[in-house]
Amino acid sequence: MRNSISSTDVSLLARLQQTAHDEVAWYDFVDRYGSRIFQWCEIRGLQPNDAEDVTQQVLIRMSRYLRNFEYNASLSFRAYLRRATENSITDFLSSRNGRERPGGGTEMMNWMASVEARNELADRLKDVFDAELLEHAMFRVQQRVNDQRWQAWYQTAVKQRDSREVAQELGIGIATLYSARNQVGNLVRDEIQLLENPESGAVGI
Numbered sequence: 001m002r003n004s005i006s007s008t009d010v011s012l013l014a015r016l017q018q019t020a021h022d023e024v025a026w027y028d029f030v031d032r033y034g035s036r037i038f039q040w041c042e043i044r045g046l047q048p049n050d051a052e053d054v055t056q057q058v059l060i061r062m063s064r065y066l067r068n069f070e071y072n073a074s075l076s077f078r079a080y081l082r083r084a085t086e087n088s089i090t091d092f093l094s095s096r097n098g099r100e101r102p103g104g105g106t107e108m109m110n111w112m113a114s115v116e117a118r119n120e121l122a123d124r125l126k127d128v129f130d131a132e133l134l135e136h137a138m139f140r141v142q143q144r145v146n147d148q149r150w151q152a153w154y155q156t157a158v159k160q161r162d163s164r165e166v167a168q169e170l171g172i173g174i175a176t177l178y179s180a181r182n183q184v185g186n187l188v189r190d191e192i193q194l195l196e197n198p199e200s201g202a203v204g205i
Contacts, residue, residue: 013132014139016067026063032131034059036124044111054092054112061088077136077195078129082122089118137191145184152177153184 012032015025037058041051065084093113111117122129142150148170155166156177167177 013066013136016063029063029066030059032128033062033125036128037121040117040121040124044117057092057095058085058088061091076197077133081125081129081132085122085125086118089113089121133192133195134188137188137195140191141184141187145187148172149180149184152180153188156181157185 012025012028015022016029034055038051038055041054042048046054062084065087066081089112138154151170152166152172155161155169156163163177163181164174167174170177172180
């Protein structure tokens with residue numbers, strides 16, 4: 001059976017780490033994060049050209065942080081993504097120090113540097129962080145189970161396909177499918193908990 005997960009379904013973080021020249025991963029990354037960063041800029045009064053520039057520069061810096069991602073026992077997965085966002089803004093502001101500034105000048109730069117601004121952007125990205133967490137947990141579990149067990153879970157739990165149809169395609173009984181689905185589902189849940197509480201056990205890509 002053909003693997004149901006395409007390169008665009010696999011953890012975006014993993015894809016960004018695998019190669020710096022994955023154009024599809026970059027476009028997916030821009031699509032996922034870009035609009036929210038752009039809206040964050042616009043709602044504070046940046047002109048479209050300035051908002052596009054800020055968005056692009058922050059995205060470039062974020063992609064570098066994510067490509068260099070390493071697990072830190074003191075941070076959850078979501079906390080790492082949040083910190084990467086904050087650090088990207090800090091890097092952007094440092095690069096603009098003494099140079100041309102976006103519309104709004106010093107006042108806008110000061111606002112972007114504030115805790116309030118960073119929290120506001122992190123809130124806008126919350127659902128993206130949640131999606132990253134689930135995807136990365138799925139990616140890590142997929143590396144540890146055989147394809148038949150993975151498909152039993154993925155096709156029925158994620159794709160919501162009929163269990164009997166999937167069992168027939170996989171050449172297994174319905175009871176075997178249910179058992180595999182439950183086992184893989186538990187592994188995914190455990191992986192999410194591990195990513196959110198890294199001190200609870202050893203983790204690694």
